[in-house]
Amino acid sequence: MSLLTASICLLLLLALSAFVSAAEIAIAAGRKIKLQIMAKEGEVRALDVLHMQDNPGSFITVVQVVLNAVAISAGAVGESAISPYLQLLFNNEAIASIVSFVLITSLFSLLADLMPRRLAMSSTEIIAVRLVRPMMLLIFVFKPIIWVFDGAANVIFEVLGISTARQDDMTSEDIYAVMDAGAEAGVLKKQEHHLIENIFEMQERTVTSVMNPREHIVYFDTKTSTDKVVETMIEQPHNKFLVCNDDDLEHIIGYVESRSFLALVLNQQKVSLTDKALLKPALFVPDTLSLFEVLEMFKSTGADFAVIVNEYAMVVGVITLKDVMSIVMGELVTLEDQPIVQRTDNSWLIDGMTPIEDVVRALDIVNLPRNQNYETISGFMMYMLRKIPKKTDTIEYANYRFEILDTEKLKINQMLVTKLEETA
Template identity: 80%
Template structure:
């Protein structure tokens, strides 16, 4: 075979190997979501790629058979065509064979493997839809060979109990990683990233992490006078107030809205708090619900206010739709009384009732020990100290120092959190 004929054969084999090599990486690494979008936009070839990814056995067999056959054929042709010329140049048969092998191998590595795969890696979906039809044709041509090798591989995997079905189910961790990558690349704005992150967090956070706790609930006895009710409503910032019998918070008969009650007072002067036109039925929810479940409950019932009870049917707090949405909006809204105030780059003032999830996010701590045992930073301090906390008590964890600045009886009002780097 002449050198020109051999070169033409090698060029053809390089092109064939490049096609198969790029097809292998492009079809294997194409993203399912991107292919689904392309299919919805009208590119039916994307559906062929998705189908091939679901059953990759035939495709992998074709790739391996083609690549190995091409490599063996190219080596034989290249060595037989180039070696005689190199032998005349070097005057040594063994050296000529080694050099000819190195030349053919280098050309194939560069043009038939390295460059096609790098191109396919950076443009996997566009290349995948272009090569999927030729690969389907090759699978059809090589069907007998595929049946032998693919069948043998399936029998071996089945005997070993190994599943070869591709799993493309996306987890919440995958979505978090995609969002982080989008934020770093500038595709997502920082505010959009926080908003999406907060929405996913709603599924993990329980209602007790954002409720107004029992000790802060303002309620009325059903026999309270109009004057007493008006005075309390003027002093308190709340819009909804529970109404109970016998001044017992476990005997709730409903709630009243301050705006409706005060409007009625202006019209009638004397108003009964248990008037059916003012008293609304209260919605009761268990303290085990997630914030997402609470939001769904509000949506299905049309309510925007709920009373939270524990397993012993004791009232532990109340929550409003505004409380839930404040978690969704997160840092996009400005609260009058911020629970976490950053003083310097390495120190924070934190309210004792701050949910532990907000503390973890603000400080950038990966996790706190036994976090299932507490819901607030006060609970964290009590758990770590193993006693009722008092002023000046400190603990150190994850390169942070937590120091109690102010207490009220048994309650922690404020903590100072400082990074070790900032501690003298």
């Protein structure tokens, strides 16, 4: 074989190998979501890439067959065409064969393998849609060989009980990772990142994590005087007040809105807490519902206020639409009374009823032990201390010191959390 003929053969083999290498990386690494978007925008070749990803058997087989065939052919051509000239140069057949092998291998490794693969990784989806049709043609040409090898591989996998179907199910962890990557790259603003993260968190947090607990519920007995009701409504910041029989939260008959009640009083009309025009039916929800489920219930019923009951039919708290939305908005809004106040770079004042999810986020703690057993930082302290907490009680966990500053009866009002210096 002449040097010119050998050079042309090597160039053709080089081009074929480069094409297959680039197609292999681009088609295999193409992001399914981006390909779906390209298909919706009218790029029909993106559908071919998706189909090839879902059925990769023929694609993988033709890649391996072609690359191995090219490697063998290139070695044979290079050995027969280049070695004679190198033998004249070095006057040694062994050295000529070694140099010929190194030259051909280096040339194909650089131009037919490394460079095409790196190029394919830089613009994966764009290159994938451009090379998918030629790859489909190559698969058609090598169909008989593919049928043999692919069929043999399928039989072996079936015998071994191994599934080769591509799994592209998107999980919440995948979405969190994408959001984190977007925030680090500057695609998502910090506020947008927190907003999306809070929305996903709603599916995991239960209503009890943000409810107004039983001990803070302001309610009226049906026999409460109008003057007392007006005085309480003026003093309290709430808009809705439960109405009960026998001054018992387990006998709720509905709720009244302060605006409607006070409007009638100002008009000097006779009012009663049991007046059907004022008393509205209360929405009861179990304490096991997530915030997302409560939001859906508010949407379907048109309500924005609900009473939370536990498995023993006892009222444990109330929740409003504003409470739910405060979790969604998170750091985008500023509350008058912040439950977590950072004093210094390494210390925080935290209200005892702060949801544990907010504490974990503020302190950047990976995880807390048995966090399914409590919902607030007070519950965390009770779990760790294994007793009813009292003032000055402290624990250390995850390089933080948790100290109780103030208690009221059995309730923790305020805590000081300090980050400890890491020891070598």
